Amino acid sequence: MAKGRLEHANLTVSDPDRSAELLKKLLGWRERWRGPAMNGGETIHVGEDLDYIALYTDRQPHERFSKGAPLNHLGLLVDDIDLAERTVIEAGLEPFSHGDYEPGRRFYFFDWDGIEFEVVSYE
Template sequence: MPTARLEHVNISVTDADRTATLLEKLTGWHRRWEGPAMNGGHTIHLGNETGYLAIYSNPSVSGGFVKGVPMNHIGIAVEDLDAAEALIVAEGLKPFSHSQYEPGPRSFYFFDRDGIEFEVVSYE
C-alpha cells in the first residue's frame, strides 16, 4: 500500500493577504508563491517545503462561510498553544472549545474573519 501525505488545501477568502498574514504569525510558515489567479483573483501558497495552504481570493468571494459546508475545520499543530491563543486574541478573534483528548494534545478553535474554523493543537 502506498504512503501518501497531504500536499495542499485550497481555501477561498475575502482577503488573501489578511488571511496569510494571520497564519504566518500563527504558524511561522512562509509564502512559497503568490500571484494572479483565475477569475481575476489572487492566490498565496503559504506553508513549508512539504505542504501548503493555497489561499485564494477574487472580487466575488463574499465570506460568511457556514461551518461544515463542506469543510468542518482546518487543524494546525503548534509548539506553544498558550502563545498561539494570545496571538489569536490580539488579532481580535475569539478562541473557544478548549479541550484535551487522546492521544493527549490540548486544543482550541477559532473562526477567522471569513467564518472558516481552525483548530489549533499542541502535542507539547
C-alpha cells in the same frame, strides 16, 4: 501499500494578505508564492517546503456555506498553544471550545470568513 500526505488545501478568503499574515505568525510559515489566479483573482501560498495553504480570492461576493458544509475545520499543529492563542486574540479573533484530552491540548477559532480552525499541541 501506497503512502501519501496532504500537500495543500485551497481556501477562498476575502483578504488573502490578512489570512496569510495570521498563518505566518501562528505557525511560523513563510510565503511560498503569490500571483494571479482564475477569474481575475489572486492566490497566496503560505506554508513550508512540502505543504501549504493556498489563499484564493477573486474579490467577488460568494454564497456562504453553513458550518460543516462542505468543510468542518482545518487542524493546525503548534508547539506552543498558549502563544498560538495569544496570536489568534491579537488578530481580533475569538478562541473557543478549549480541550485537554489525548492526544493534546486544543482550541478552535473562526477566521474572518467563517472558516473554522482547530489548533492542537501535543506538548
